[in-house]
Amino acid sequence: MTPFWFELRLAARALLRSPAFALTAVAMLAAGLGACLYMYGAVHAFLLRPMPLPEPERLVHLEYGQSGGFGNIEPTLADFVEFERTASGVDDLAAFYRGTVNFSGDGERPERFDGAYMTASGFAAFGVAPLLGRTYARSDEEPGAERVVVIGFQLWRNRFAGDPGVVGREIRINGRPSTIIGVMPEGFRFPFDDQLWVPVQRHPPSVARAQGVNVDVFGRLARGRSIDEAQAALQAQLTRLNEEYPGQVGGDLALVKPYQEEFVGDQTRRILTVLLVATVLVLLIACANVAHLLLARGIARTRDLAVRNALGASRSRLALGLAAEALLIAALALPIAVIGAQLGGDATMAAVRHGADPPPFWMTEWRLELSFLGVAFALALASGLFAGLLPGLRLARMATAQVMREGGDSGGMRTIGRVLIVAEIAMSVALLVAAGLMVRGVLAMQSFDPGVRIDHILTARLGVFESTHPDDAAVLEFQRRLREELAALPGVRSATLSSALPMGNQGSSTAIAAEGQVIADPARTPLAFDVRVSEDYFRTFEIPLVAGRRFDARDRPDSEPVVIVSRHYAERTWPGEDPIGRTLRLDRADRTEAPVLTVVGVVGDVAQNASAVIDRWAVDRPAVYRPLAQVPTRFVSIALATEGPPEALANALRDTVARVDADTPVYWVTSLRKALDDAMVDHRLVGILLVIFGLFSLALAASGLYAMLAFAVNQRTREIGVRRALGASGQAIVAMVAAQGFRQLAIGMVLGLLLALGFGSALSAFLFEVSGTDPASYAVAVLAFALVALIASVLPARRALAVQPMEALRHA
Amino acid sequence: MIVQLRQLDRIHVQAGLRVPVLREIHLDIAEGEFLSIVGPSGSGKTTLLNVLGLMDHDWSGEYWLDGSAVHQAGARQRQALQRSAVGFIFQHYHLLDDLTVAENLELPLSYRDLPSTARRERVQAALARFGLEGKKGLYPAQLSGGQQQLVAVARAVIARPRLLLADEPTGALHSSQGREIMALLTELNREGMTIVQVTHNPEFAALAARTVELRDGVLGAA
Incomplete structure (x- = not known):
């Protein structure tokens, strides 16, 4: 041995x-x-x-940045086609965008999936062969090509019971007849988390450029090529594109990075x-x-x-x-x-x-x-x-x-023991501060008033496609009928449709320029959330009307284009003036293509995007509302103000949608409260974890402190006995024991607070309405630790008090 | 000579004061000798034993052990010398409470890189020789004081040291148990082992071939 x-x-x-x-x-x-x-x-x-x-x-991801400005800008499909033509340094250059894929026509209830509209080269770039059938080819992307779809393993197993004869089956994708041509193997859900792959529609370049569809571009680094070389090659192409299409390309800086990094932000x-x-x-x-x-x-x-x-x-x-x-x-x-x-x-x-x-x-x-x-x-x-x-x-x-x-x-031992305790206290205090900061941030987030009613609101989303609703009139008719039927449901106080929900992820921003407003640098035209809403939107969400009127039957496709603006925007843009009747454009200040909109109302400020909560943009970020009737939108969110628990109406909502259009699936059916909770899940999770780590470290450090003092009392039993025999008071003995831990406590806390500053700085971008140096969090952490340290010291001190002089001296 | 001490001084520093514990010790111990060191408490007996056992290195002078110059040896050499030549018996047995009798015996062998089969053989032989076979699985707390010291003696000699140092080996035993232990030491000495014991007991001191006395750190004939 x-x-x-x-x-x-x-x-x-x-x-x-x-x-x-x-x-x-x-x-x-x-x-x-x-x-x-x-x-x-x-x-x-x-x-x-x-x-x-x-x-x-x-595998690499290709994108743009702007000189001295934004990064992470996705190229358009038209740009991608240019790159594809002249690509160098990257093999199997591919593009995709993600979207809703409504799946029906197989006898089952229509179902909505996350799907990838991807170029055929994407399969080659990922380097995975299908389990059954084939993946689509470049020719399947041409306008007029027969529609095909590749399905994922899970969908094949769940919806088709793993039928090996599924290849060749006719189904409907977004209402259009399509043929299943292949099944991907288990575990293949690229490019993000997808169940269906549909060919990207390649329109003629002029059409594609006008559409401006943004895509994620990716590919495989050519063998022997580095990321820097690929980036240099992309930069050359991008420079040429900017020269060829001035003002039409999203950025002027090329960025090539590992594919994985696209999905993990700095935060x-x-x-x-x-x-x-x-x-x-x-x-x-x-x-x-x-x-x-x-x-x-x-x-x-x-x-x-x-x-x-x-x-x-x-x-x-x-x-x-x-x-x-x-x-x-x-x-x-x-x-x-x-x-x-x-x-x-x-x-x-x-x-x-x-x-x-x-x-x-x-x-x-x-x-x-x-x-x-x-x-x-x-x-x-x-x-x-x-x-x-x-x-x-x-x-x-x-x-x-x-x-x-x-x-x-054992002096050396005691020194090591003290050093260990100081380190424990310091680390524990730092963790407690970090936990305190996160808790305060999450609490602030939860008590944050987004300017809308949150409780008793049921929400959902749906989209209609050209195959079943070929034009704006059909879309509007569908949405009108749907809203009326939903509003008539028992237990529903009001119903509305909108392009995005308050604090949701579907919203978009647009440049906004009021007529007559002086904007020195048109490239820095202010941005506003652009929300398209049906009637009853403001009533459903209880957003107060500050001036003017809400949208109503007067706002038709052919009537004067109107807009309702948020209070903060109105006050900042027209201080001390009546905003009603003013006009604005949703575009850069130096452009005039966008229609002129007349302000007919001013409503309360609302946090329109979930990131408004998270990124501290808060409710003062401008928002503009336009009537759906004037800006038809195929994908809309439903919101029902309910009398009782909103979840109780989920089935009624689904049934109503099915009644209005059996081929349109409804998804993301949830209460607004839950949706908001989901939006905060990351923050809450980080908060909970830091609290667990903080409390655990507190318990450990306190037990370490207790053990150190108890051991010291044990070692000094004889000394305590002698002191008591010589007349030391109980107070003096307690003070002696407490003093032993005090120095370590003080040093540990100071070091802990310094360490906490580092945590605070690292967390600051993630904290909502709380600074990384928030004095309250630091004070609470110090007080909490001091309190627990006091309790940890009381027990040994009591033991020291219990030492009987004669007993101690006899056994010493 | 297995031990030769020349002009050996040992000074304790206590509260900044230099207190001489051993002064100019001059001592020769022949191979196979049985020596008793006597003297009053605090005279330096145990310190001298620790120096002889290479447990104490803070002395000046010359010390030759089995032909090796300890005073010139480094820490590793001293440790190697100690492992090869020295065995210890303590007054309070100092058996390890967590280990069985057999494991206590195996312990010094484990520090000498002996293969496990050789270790087991030696432990078995020691258990047989000292009549401890029936107790090999017991823990020290399950033994009488005499039995514990018997195990301690067996543990001290199991690595076959040439110099056995015993610090008051009978100090914690009653007289009959003490005599048994002394008989055992005498037998070991007859077999050729050099033994140095520190004792207060004149009867047991007399069992040695030679007795020296320490008084205030100075060595003299008893």
Whole structure:
């Protein structure tokens, strides 16, 4: 048996004989490791795990930026066609845009799916062959080509019961007859999280440029080419495009980046990093606590160590023995931590998948992979060594014959103990501050008044296509009938349709220029949310009318184009003047193509977009409302103001839509309250995690403080006895004990607050209406910690008070 | 000579004061000798034993152990020398409570990189020799004081040291148990082991071939 195994056996024996110690240490380390592994799993899923594709590192995303302005601008389909013609550096250049695909015509109820309108080259770029049939070809994209569709594995299994004869079946896609030509294999849901793939319609260049459809462009880096080279090639093409079509290209800077990075923003990276750092701190606190326990236990066993030393054990061998205990503790904690991380990860990913803006499918899968287990093992090993080696090496130094004889000097031990406690306090205070900041942010978010009624509103979305509703009149007629039928449902107080819901993700912004308004730089024309609404929109959402009138039957397709503006916009644009009757254009200040709109009303400010809540744009961001009758829109959201619980009317809503048009599926049926909660899921999740980490670190640090003071009282029993015998008051004894922890507490808190500033700065972009240096959060964290530290000190102090002088001196 | 001490001084520093514990010690111990060190409490007996056992290095002078110059040796060499040459018996047995009798015996062997089969054989032989076979699975707390010291003696000699140091080996035992332990030490000495014991007991001191006395750190004939 090697020395390591021998020591491991002895360590196991020692732990078995101290089950309370073993359980406490294992629980602490399991929680610390579990938290760390949980966050590593998330970081791995979002940032590290390669996409499940052949050679994922070659897949790149191409986009634009503007000099000195915005980035992340998607090219138009027309631009893509130009790139395709002259592409260099990227193979299988492809494009897609995502959209609703209404699936019907197979005898089942129509169903709405997220689908990808993708070029045929996309399949080649992803490098995955179909399971059945074929993928579509370039010729399927030409105008007039027979309509085809490729379906995903899940849809094939669920809707067609895995029928191998599905290829060649006729179905309806968005109301048009289409043929299923292929089934993709299980696990293929690219480019984002898609179940259906429909060819992009390639119109003649002039039409395509006029349509201005934006697409995600991607492809595979040509072998031997770097991202920089591909970017240089794209830049050359983009420069040429800008020269050829001045003012018609979205950007002037080319950007090529790994495909994966398109879907993980800086904010997500930052939050994941903050949370990972938080859990590393929790793990360090847990390790420090276990080290502390081992230290206290080691001091009690100094004699044994000295005996071993006398019997020939070297210092390193003694340290190995102590480290073996810590390693064993880590080994026992490891499976608990892995299971805990797995359960937490599954639950979190489920929450993220159901959030308002979920990431692509390959990022929301939590799998126990070999690399994850490798990291788990390495972390456990590192934790065991960290927790074991520090006390091990220190105790081994103490273990000399003199110690055995004279009892030794545990001053060095106490120093290490103090340093560990200071570190624990600092890390815990920092985590508490971070938790406090997030909690205040989430609370502010939840109590935020978006300017609309939130409760008792049922919402849904639907879209109609040219195949069934060929023109604006048909669309408007469908929407009129639908609204009337919905409004007539029992329990519905009012019904409305709109292009976007308040605080939803469907809204769009547009430039807005009032006539007569001086805008120095037309490129920086102000932006406003542009919402197209039916009658009763303002009544349904209880948005107050400030001036003028609401939309009504007067606002017809052929009547004067009108607009209702938000109060903030009106006050800022026409201060002290009556806005009614004023005119504006929804375009850049230097353009005149857009129609002139007459302001007929002013309504209360509303947070029109979910990101208004999150990005602190708040309600003062301008919004303009136009009547659906004048700006027909094929995709609309439904909102019903209900008398009772909104969910109770969900089926009635679905049935009504089916009654009006059996081929139009309705989706995202949910209450506005829930939709809003979903929009905040990321923030709440981060808040909850930081609170859990903060409280856990608080409990650990407090127990560490308690253990340190209790140990100190134990060590000083004789001294306390002598002091009491010499007349020391109870107060003086308590003060003596408390003073022992006070310095560490003070130093730890100061260091913790400094560390917290770093957290605050990293979180600031994610905090809603709370600054990263919010004094209240810092104060509450310090007070909370001080209170818990006080409680942790009271028990040892009481024990010190209970020391009877004669008793203490007799046993000393 | 297995041990040669020349002009050996040991000074303790306590509260900034230098207190001499051993002064100019000059001592030769022959191979196979049985030596008793006597003297009043605080005279430096245990310190001298610790120096002999290479547990204490803060001294000046010369110390030759089995032909090796300890005063010139580094920490590693000292440890190697200690492992190969020295065995210890303590007054309070100092058996490890968490380990069984057999494991306590195996412990010093595990520090000497012996293969596990060789370790097991030696433990088995020691258990047989010291009549401990029936107790090999017991923990120290399950043994009497005499039995514990018996295990401690077995543990001290299991690595076959050439110099056995015993610090008050009978100090915690009643007289009959003490005699048994002393008989065992005498037997080991007859087999050729060099033994140095520190004792307060004149009867047991007399069992050694030679006795020296320490008074205030100064060595003299008893």
